Amino acid sequence: MRKLLPCLTLLTMILLLGFPQVAFAQPQITQTSVVYTYGEQITFRLSLQSDQAVKKATIFFQADGDTHTNFGDAMIIPTGENLYELSYTHQIENYRLRAFSQVEYRVEVSLEDGAIYKSPPASFYYSDNRFEWQTQEEGPFIAHWYQGDMTLAQSVLDVAQAGMAKIQSLLALPAPASLDIYIYPDVNTMREVLNPSSADWVAGHADPDLGVVIVSLPSGPEQRLLTQQRIPHELMHIVLFQATGTGYTNLPVWLNEGLASLAELYTNPDYEFALENAVKADNLLPIESLCRTFPRDASNALLSYAQSASFTSYLHSTFGTSGLEKLVTTYANGLGCEQGFKTATGVELKQSERLWRRQALSENITLKAIENLAPWLVLLGAALAVPLILAVLRIRWRKGTKVESQ
Numbered sequence: 560m561r562k563l564l565p566c567l568t569l570l571t572m573i574l575l576l577g578f579p580q581v582a583f584a585q586p587q588i589t590q591t592s593v594v595y596t597y598g599e600q601i602t603f604r605l606s607l608q609s610d611q612a613v614k615k616a617t618i619f620f621q622a623d624g625d626t627h628t629n630f631g632d633a634m635i636i637p638t639g640e641n642l643y644e645l646s647y648t649h650q651i652e653n654y655r656l657r658a659f660s661q662v663e664y665r666v667e668v669s670l671e672d673g674a675i676y677k678s679p680p681a682s683f684y685y686s687d688n689r690f691e692w693q694t695q696e697e698g699p700f701i702a703h704w705y706q707g708d709m710t711l712a713q714s715v716l717d718v719a720q721a722g723m724a725k726i727q728s729l730l731a732l733p734a735p736a737s738l739d740i741y742i743y744p745d746v747n748t749m750r751e752v753l754n755p756s757s758a759d760w761v762a763g764h765a766d767p768d769l770g771v772v773i774v775s776l777p778s779g780p781e782q783r784l785l786t787q788q789r790i791p792h793e794l795m796h797i798v799l800f801q802a803t804g805t806g807y808t809n810l811p812v813w814l815n816e817g818l819a820s821l822a823e824l825y826t827n828p829d830y831e832f833a834l835e836n837a838v839k840a841d842n843l844l845p846i847e848s849l850c851r852t853f854p855r856d857a858s859n860a861l862l863s864y865a866q867s868a869s870f871t872s873y874l875h876s877t878f879g880t881s882g883l884e885k886l887v888t889t890y891a892n893g894l895g896c897e898q899g900f901k902t903a904t905g906v907e908l909k910q911s912e913r914l915w916r917r918q919a920l921s922e923n924i925t926l927k928a929i930e931n932l933a934p935w936l937v938l939l940g941a942a943l944a945v946p947l948i949l950a951v952l953r954i955r956w957r958k959g960t961k962v963e964s965q
Contacts, residue, residue, distance in 0.1 A: 597689050631649060702716050706778075718787055744776070758860065763792060795822040813863070871883075882903070894943065
């Protein structure tokens, strides 16, 4: 028996070597398609060829600039010998994708032998396909619209060119390589493609990392003026992002929106009234409070934009284009609101704010200070009056006492 064991072992090895192992070909995606209805659902379909049975398939997808990766298990439908169709439908209400973004997707497949196949990534453009968009291009700007005629598109393109020229008079910034401008005829429809948390008064939006501007330009006599406001405003956000990259988010909101407002070819007339009323009522917002965010209510939001535009204009007239550029660069490098201002200009933010209020808004700081101190001065006077009156009465009483003693 002991002599047989080596022979059996040798025979087993010979048999194993004599019969080659079955080699399975690498699975292969042969066809892909993505069908979606904007704001409702997206369906991924992939055709897979695999020598092994498919046990599980998962679709992964993520929009440009999004930090969240979506995934879902696909239905596996055999369609022939070694052929499978993988299908997965994502409901937008479960996770909202960014409009007008490139969405990358891939599939991971678990095979019968336990191996995992990962497909090469593919992508599709997620646009608002509820409408039939028309397109007109005048490099680097591309206008997209679905209501109105070519006149509207050409007006937007002309204003974009003029707005870029004005921007370059404020800052030495290059034009974007390409910029898509999507024009909606009303605010409500436009807001359906924005973040649900956007304020109700928003009428224009820029996605700088996507190279996309979205605006509402209702038809009517004011359409041209609104175009001259909103297109250059959003364009400034785009070129600022292009110039600062990841440092863009560190720009104070008052500077970011102030520069965007200065780029407008037609200044919002409500800004002047908002500033005048705020000065009279003594309710100007501290610039420091506008460093990280603006108020959400429409009235204070308007005042925030008005103050930012006026203060940034004052800085431009005081420090010039080079001063504004230094301010943008300093903030983009990561310094905080007050520290960055002092580093770039050599002046404290609050000191510059006081000068702006006095010189640009004609605010009488001394008078305001006296008015603010008035209640305290009255209390101080009352407090001092009591001992003064008592002292006078004491003197009079002493004099009266002396007279009586004589």
